[in-house]
């Protein structure tokens with residue numbers, strides 16, 4: 001599977017990151033977290049005092065911005081060389097990422113970078129438009145989902161494990177708002193690609209979801 005491209009989309013908290021990292025590790029693929037790029041750019045825009053609705057202004061920041069991925073668990077995210085791995089995981093950063101992601105100039109600027117990272121193959125990428133816009137010709141496309149309650153529970157636990165103190169209600173309503181925005185935006189809305197395999201993660205362990213996706217891979 002050296003040059004394979006696997007693309008996974010789905011709503012917030014469906015387990016895309018966990019499952020993608022596991023698959024990347026087991027299959028020897030690069031892992032591309034496209035949401036981290038929206039989060040990192042949103043953080044930079046916020047620090048620069050930009051309005052998230054200023055699509056052209058936020059997109060222009062990308063002209064002299066580097067977003068790199070390092071090793072480790074969690075995978076390190078470097079914004080202009082600064083380690084922002086933790087800073088991009090707050091509720092606020094998620095909110096800002098969601099806000100800038102509705103802007104077409106922002107999406108164009110990030111999709112170009114993402115496609116360059118996917119071009120060589122040997123990658124598993126996840127996001128909201130991985131199967132539809134970034135890698136519509138991926139070898140395997142998956143839409144990973146679960147109920148809102150289930151996803152909110154998972155996200156809350158994740159954040160608590162990272163030392164944050166989110167309320168379940170806040171996490172749930174944030175996920176609900178973000179999903180709504182991701183699904184209803186004009187540019188690259190979250191949708192199930194016609195040739196995507198629907199994988200329902202509710203009631204399944206990570207191992208079981210990983211196995212279900214592995215079963216979709218073409219024979220070598």
Ligand code: C5P
Nearest residue numbers: 034035036038097098101127128129178
């Ligand atoms: O996946 P994650 O929660 O880190 O993504 C943060 C936000 O970035 C999402 O809510 C979504 O609005 C946006 N996003 C996007 N397209 C992607 C990845 C993320 O619009 N490919």
